Amino acid sequence: MSSRTRLTEDEITAGLAALPQWRRQGESITRTADAADFPAAIRVVVAVAGAAEEADHHPDIDIRWRTLTFVLSTHSAGGLTALDLRLAGRIDEALAQES
Numbered sequence: 001m002s003s004r005t006r007l008t009e010d011e012i013t014a015g016l017a018a019l020p021q022w023r024r025q026g027e028s029i030t031r032t033a034d035a036a037d038f039p040a041a042i043r044v045v046v047a048v049a050g051a052a053e054e055a056d057h058h059p060d061i062d063i064r065w066r067t068l069t070f071v072l073s074t075h076s077a078g079g080l081t082a083l084d085l086r087l088a089g090r091i092d093e094a095l096a097q098e099s
């Protein structure tokens with residue numbers, strides 16, 4: 001199965017069980033987290049940008065001082081795919097480096 005194929009509800013539930021910081025928001029998943037300060041938040045964004053380019057899969061990112069909100073969805077599939085779950089894991093790693 002292609003990683004750009006939409007996941008079933010059961011697959012989404014199983015995937016989110018391994019990503020406890022993420023919550024479902026319609027056809028996307030989202031996580032908000034605080035970095036230590038603004039430079040740390042920007043370092044997270046730079047790390048996530050690298051992971052996104054590598055995966056050719058890009059999050060929506062909202063930056064408010066040291067608070068970051070990520071929203072993941074696969075627009076071309078019209079919903080959630082394995083790419084979103086994989087990138088969520090990479091974002092968790094980038095945030096963990098700065099907290």
Ligand SMILES: C[C@H](O)[C@H](O)[C@H]1CNC2=NC(N)=NC(=O)C2=N1
Nearest residue numbers: 056057058059073074075076077
């Ligand atoms: C051509 C390229 O693969 C597509 O435009 C990719 C790029 N990044 C993407 N990112 C996300 N989040 N969803 C997409 O459907 C998507 N499509």
